[in-house]
Amino acid sequence: MKAIVKPTNQLEGTINALSSKNYTTRYLLIGALAEGTSTIYYPAHSEDSDAMRRCIRDLGAIVEEDDEKMTIQGFGSHPKHVKELNVGNAGAVLRFLMSIAAFCPELTFVNTYPNSLGKRPHDDLIVTLQQMGIEVEHQEGKLPITIRGGKPRGGKLTVSGNISSQFLSSLLFMTPLLEEDSEIEVLHDLKSKIIVGQTLEVIAQAGIHIEASEDLMHYKIPGRQKYQPQKYVVQGDYPGSAAILAAAAVTNSDVKVLRLEETSKQGEKAVVDVLRDMGVNLTHENGVVHVKGNQQLKAGEFDGDHFTDAVLAMVAAAVFAEGTSRFYNVENLRYKECDRITDYLTELRKAGADVEERQSEIIIHGRPQGVEGGVEINAHYDHRVIMALTVVGLRSKQGLVINDAHHVAKSYPHYFEHLLSLGAQIELVEE
Ligand SMILES: O=C(O)C1=C[C@@H](OP(=O)(O)O)[C@@H](O)[C@H](O)C1
Ligand SMILES: C=C(OP(=O)(O)O)C(=O)O
Numbered sequence: 001m002k003a004i005v006k007p008t009n010q011l012e013g014t015i016n017a018l019s020s021k022n023y024t025t026r027y028l029l030i031g032a033l034a035e036g037t038s039t040i041y042y043p044a045h046s047e048d049s050d051a052m053r054r055c056i057r058d059l060g061a062i063v064e065e066d067d068e069k070m071t072i073q074g075f076g077s078h079p080k081h082v083k084e085l086n087v088g089n090a091g092a093v094l095r096f097l098m099s100i101a102a103f104c105p106e107l108t109f110v111n112t113y114p115n116s117l118g119k120r121p122h123d124d125l126i127v128t129l130q131q132m133g134i135e136v137e138h139q140e141g142k143l144p145i146t147i148r149g150g151k152p153r154g155g156k157l158t159v160s161g162n163i164s165s166q167f168l169s170s171l172l173f174m175t176p177l178l179e180e181d182s183e184i185e186v187l188h189d190l191k192s193k194i195i196v197g198q199t200l201e202v203i204a205q206a207g208i209h210i211e212a213s214e215d216l217m218h219y220k221i222p223g224r225q226k227y228q229p230q231k232y233v234v235q236g237d238y239p240g241s242a243a244i245l246a247a248a249a250v251t252n253s254d255v256k257v258l259r260l261e262e263t264s265k266q267g268e269k270a271v272v273d274v275l276r277d278m279g280v281n282l283t284h285e286n287g288v289v290h291v292k293g294n295q296q297l298k299a300g301e302f303d304g305d306h307f308t309d310a311v312l313a314m315v316a317a318a319v320f321a322e323g324t325s326r327f328y329n330v331e332n333l334r335y336k337e338c339d340r341i342t343d344y345l346t347e348l349r350k351a352g353a354d355v356e357e358r359q360s361e362i363i364i365h366g367r368p369q370g371v372e373g374g375v376e377i378n379a380h381y382d383h384r385v386i387m388a389l390t391v392v393g394l395r396s397k398q399g400l401v402i403n404d405a406h407h408v409a410k411s412y413p414h415y416f417e418h419l420l421s422l423g424a425q426i427e428l429v430e431e
Contacts, residue, residue: 001428
């Protein structure tokens with residue numbers, strides 16, 4: 001699908017935020033790891049959450065659903081001994097399930113997105129699985145990956161947090177099910193640290209006990225624990241909503257996004273403060289973010305690691321700010337669906353933005369008068385590139401054509417529909 005994004009001066013209306021992808025994948029997983037029936041209310045429906053649902057089904061969970069909820073009858077620590085799993089393009093799903101695969105005799109994760117997930121590194125988790133006595137066959141740390149498990153060992157484990165927090169989260173989900181107690185030490189830095197809080201939150205909801213140090217770098221995990229089946233309610237998704245809020249910020253707008261809890265543990269909640277710092281007129285009360293955009297933004301400097309999945313949307317807003325903005329501590333954006341620094345900036349430059357990259361920084365010299373546009377954008381298989389470039393297109397002089405825009409469905413299948421309902425000028429062309 002192609003998205004033809006036309007200059008749009010005004011956005012107005014109210015939308016319900018999509019359901020959180022990251023909570024949905026987590027609840028599906030811990031539902032599968034429980035023995036008994038768990039219920040998830042308002043689960044996300046996206047390619048990534050569907051990938052987790054499909055994989056836990058393949059591994060033996062029984063999943064039923066209606067319009068409002070899903071029920072999952074889990075397999076506990078005894079997944080079905082399947083030979084192959086296809087996680088699509090979902091990094092978190094792959095990495096979370098690589099540890100669970102250690103309970104299977106031989107399981108191969110296939111490579112169906114060679115140009116996206118197929119390029120992402122998983123070495124840091126492979127090293128830890130090997131510490132547990134698991135044999136892993138891989139292509140220099142990349143897919144396809146075969147895990148020969150059976151009886152993973154606990155004990156003293158280390159994992160690097162330099163590239164991704166998903167490796168640590170994966171181990172936190174799995175180690176409580178081991179026979180032995182475990183201790184995990186995180187080596188180097190821990191990127192996207194904030195999202196580990198979501199992992200610990202949902203694990204605790206399922207009655208699992210983990211002792212975490214305050215800096216989230218050390219963990220003590222008693223073995224032989226059982227996930228309890230529970231009822232979970234999925235909150236609204238900040239990373240996806242960040243793009244809608246950015247679109248409202250760069251246009252003349254009166255836009256409300258509902259279901260965005262002020263008390264959420266999602267790091268991307270920070271976008272409310274980021275936009276406020278950029279001078280955007282907004283309020284956040286009773287789960288509603290209300291933006292009254294007037295196209296006047298000012299530049300700022302932000303530690304992007306706190307809101308990793310919303311950095312691209314905030315950069316898109318900064319393209320139209322007065323002055324030079326800097327998003328620092330974002331090197332691990334290079335290891336996501338595409339290189340979200342080099343690839344994203346290539347597309348922004350085509351659109352007419354004035355941007356610079358460092359190894360771990362994005363610098364934007366704002367153009368409050370707008371950018372030229374009038375070009376075709378390569379989506380690089382990345383939903384967040386698509387969403388962010390759409391924001392830029394709305395404020396461009398000649399619009400933008402975003403190729404392969406269907407990849408938006410990785411996290412936010414209704415993104416364009418939501419923008420259209422707010423009055424955005426977008427034409428979708430099936431190819
Ligand atoms: O744990 C998770 O569900 C996620 C962790 C983050 O990845 P990194 O830890 O690789 O930054 C985030 O970007 C991703 O969308 C989801
Ligand atoms: C990076 C993302 O997801 P994942 O790592 O799970 O593929 C994302 O949703 O932006």
